[in-house]
Amino acid sequence: QSVLTQPPSVSAAPGQKVTISCSGSSSNIGNNYVSWYQQLPGTAPKLLIYDNNKRPSGIPDRFSGSKSGTSATLGITGLQTGDEADYYCGTWDSSLSASYVFGTGTKVTVL
């Protein structure tokens, strides 16, 4: 059972925007950087956002991240069919012997 809570699913039409929340606590999100990962069906996860709001090279600016207090948010604008995937937040948690924790995951569906 993850300590980071995400909505199970979000959906929107192509071209629209979705946001995915990631709720944690002071021992994880509140005091550490958050990353976001995209996992396309049948593939390994891929880093989308690191250090709360930075995009690795090659990640389009349609993807954005933010953090406020003990919550983080991933935004996807201009939704495309290729964005249909599972998305996970992740961060370190100092209350669990310095363990890394992933969120519960959110399935994005493009209608």
Place this chain on the structure above:
Amino acid sequence: QVQLVQSGAEVKKPGASVKVSCKASGYTFTSYDINWVRQATGQGLEWMGWMNPNSGNTGYAQKFQGRVTMTRNTSISTAYMELSSLRSEDTAVYYCARIYDSEDYWGQGTLVTVSS
């Protein structure tokens, strides 16, 4: 180019152990930590622990303490994850991953099936 290539699928009986390998290439193996992450079918990602290939230092998730051992062989740039006392709930795809700053590289995953 950076690659992490994992060993093939395994089928184990309950109570047995499994050792998954992760061979790194395209970079200096001892310069980056290796993480292990697993994913049961239809379930989310679960972090198991990390290993520093240079020092051999490790850090394990509390859930796996006492059951997991992460090691390496620097001469062949390979990291290993051994999980013991397997039970059916350990059936999952196991990934090794190098995640540092803005870059991430993942192995292709190794399916471990625990079944009597």
